[in-house]
Amino acid sequence: MILVTGGAGFIGSNFVLDWLAAADEPVVNLDALTYAGNLGNLTSLQGDPRHIFVHGDIGDCALVTSLLAQHRPRAIVNFAAESHVDRSIHGPEDFVQTNIVGTFRLLEAVRAYWGGLDVADQAAFRFLHVSTDEVYGSLAKDDPPFSETHRYEPNSPYSASKAASDHLVRAYHHTYGLPVLTTNCSNNYGPYHFPEKLIPLVIHNALAGKPLPIYGDGQQVRDWLYVTDHCSAIRRVLAGGRPGETYNVGGWNEKPNLDVVHTLCAILDELSPRTDGQPYRAQITYVTDRPGHDRRYAIDAGKIERELGWKPAETFETGICKTVQWYLDNQAWVGNVTSGAYRDWVGKQYGAQQ
Ligand code: NAD
Ligand code: DAU
Numbered sequence: 001m002i003l004v005t006g007g008a009g010f011i012g013s014n015f016v017l018d019w020l021a022a023a024d025e026p027v028v029n030l031d032a033l034t035y036a037g038n039l040g041n042l043t044s045l046q047g048d049p050r051h052i053f054v055h056g057d058i059g060d061c062a063l064v065t066s067l068l069a070q071h072r073p074r075a076i077v078n079f080a081a082e083s084h085v086d087r088s089i090h091g092p093e094d095f096v097q098t099n100i101v102g103t104f105r106l107l108e109a110v111r112a113y114w115g116g117l118d119v120a121d122q123a124a125f126r127f128l129h130v131s132t133d134e135v136y137g138s139l140a141k142d143d144p145p146f147s148e149t150h151r152y153e154p155n156s157p158y159s160a161s162k163a164a165s166d167h168l169v170r171a172y173h174h175t176y177g178l179p180v181l182t183t184n185c186s187n188n189y190g191p192y193h194f195p196e197k198l199i200p201l202v203i204h205n206a207l208a209g210k211p212l213p214i215y216g217d218g219q220q221v222r223d224w225l226y227v228t229d230h231c232s233a234i235r236r237v238l239a240g241g242r243p244g245e246t247y248n249v250g251g252w253n254e255k256p257n258l259d260v261v262h263t264l265c266a267i268l269d270e271l272s273p274r275t276d277g278q279p280y281r282a283q284i285t286y287v288t289d290r291p292g293h294d295r296r297y298a299i300d301a302g303k304i305e306r307e308l309g310w311k312p313a314e315t316f317e318t319g320i321c322k323t324v325q326w327y328l329d330n331q332a333w334v335g336n337v338t339s340g341a342y343r344d345w346v347g348k349q350y351g352a353q354q
Contacts, residue, residue: 001026003073005058005106006080008033010193011130011227013041015079016051018231026050028071030064032057032098035341036083040333041192059102064109075126075238076110078103081165084196085134085158086349089291092157099161100168103129107172114178128181128238129169133223133248134159135184138294145223145298148184148246155292166246179243183234186250186299190227190319191326195338196345198257199320202264203327204334206280207272212265213350216289218258221296225251226319229312236310247308250299253316260320267324287350 002019006012007029016027026049031037033055045051052071056063058080080102082088082095107127114125136146137153152167154160172178193200202212233249241247255263265280274280304310314322327334 001028001071001073002075002077003028003030003067003071004077004079005030006037006078007031008037008039008041008053009079009083010036011188011230012079013038013192014190014227015077015231015234016042017044018228019235020045020048020050022235024050026052028052028054028067028073030054030056030058030067031080034082035345036194038192038337040336057102058106059098061105061109064106065112068109068113074121074124075128076106077128077130077234077238078106079130080106081162082158085156086196086290087345088156088158088161090348092161095157095161099158100164103165104168107168107178111172111176111178123179126179126181126238126241126243127169127172128183128234128241129166130234131166131182131184132159132162133184133186133250133297133299134294135163135166136297139296139298141296143296143298145250145300146184146248147300148248148303155294170244173244181237181241181243182246183237184246184248184299185230185233186223186225186297188225188227188230190323191330192333193227193323195334195342196349199260199264199323200327200334202261203268203324204338206265206268206283207327207331210283211285212261212280212283213285213287214258214261215287216293218261218286219256220293221254221256221298222260223250223297223299224253224255224260224316224319225249225312226314226322229314229319232313233304233310236308237304240308242307247304248299248301249304249310250301251312251314251316252299252301254296254298255316263320264324267321271324272328
């Protein structure tokens with residue numbers, strides 16, 4: 001079996017669902033259920049003995065040690081993190097705690113477990129750390145995309161904390177020989193995406209008749225990857241990646257934020273038009289820019305394609321249509337995650353601008 005951390009979040013839950021759809025290998029899913037963790041993402045697995053959910057923290061060494069001893073996983077996929085850049089600007093401490101200290105404690109528990117395996121199991125074992133393209137910093141308009149050898153230059157407390165965790169993972173390979181793999185992926189989108197992030201926030205606000213907030217001039221560029229393509233890349237790296245290596249994962253889909261929002265508005269105009277006949281783009285509102293906002297991310301996903309034969313299956317056009325349709329079909333899920341604490345966050349981040 002494998003141990004997945006953060007498997008009740010956006011990408012982790014998509015990964016668990018995909019994993020169990022593709023193979024019968026059980027998953028132990030360790031998640032602290034922060035505001036971003038939602039067991040409602042996994043309701044289709046209720047009663048499935050292949051999915052064992054454990055409520056807990058990756059930083060809880062005693063818990064992780066006992067889970068490893070009990071389930072003896074052959075691999076760990078570490079998704080658990082604080083993941084939202086704006087939240088890291090309001091309050092960096094949780095990011096340091098989970099992304100740095102939590103990853104360190106997880107690595108320590110795993111190192112002890114791995115050290116006790118026999119030689120064959122040690123060689124077969126993998127620790128896959130899920131990271132981000134944001135560790136590389138920001139690109140100018142004509143710069144080549146990030147390759148795996150691009151220097152680390154994180155600009156936000158979030159990306160700095162992810163960079164620190166990447167360095168720890170790397171060090172555990174070089175110093176202790178732990179067979180680690182790291183993936184650095186671009187912006188994901190798709191089902192179960194928490195509506196604090198641009199794409200689900202815009203869909204949610206559009207349908208609720210609220211402003212669609214564009215930070216600054218809206219010309220910041222992100223590379224977008226449909227979430228199940230990220231999941232298939234992780235499976236591929238886990239199966240064939242070389243220990244100690246890092247793999248960049250991306251969709252070859254660079255888009256300015258304003259174009260993404262215009263695309264979402266056009267799809268919604270088609271699938272769920274406003275009752276007053278006005279286009280959704282009329283709700284676009286320019287708001288104060290994110291402090292330290294990275295201008296452009298772009299990923300060179302050539303290494304994972306050359307070495308492991310992975311390519312995304314979705315284009316931005318197919319993935320974004322599926323995503324909008326999913327949100328229209330799953331308004332109850334959105335209703336559940338946008339109550340209570342979510343409303344407090346929106347008030348804090350957008351204030352009178354909402
Ligand atoms: P998310 O915020 O939706 O989910 C994070 C999950 O981790 C939640 O279920 C949360 O409860 C859990 N968690 C948080 N702290 C924990 C702790 N201390 N112990 C155990 N569980 C904890 O995040 P996501 O968007 O699904 O991202 C998952 C991973 O992928 C993160 O490591 C993130 O840095 C990375 N990543 C995300 C993207 C993206 O576009 N979302 C892109 C590249 C990489
Ligand atoms: O690049 C990978 C990263 O992508 C992941 O590591 C992060 O976990 C994930 O949150 C994401 O970070 P971003 O900051 O790029 O995603 P976000 O959806 O927050 O913002 C996307 C872009 O849209 C960014 O340039 C900021 C802008 N934006 C965002 C929000 C929430 C707006 O203009 N308005 C908004 O209201």
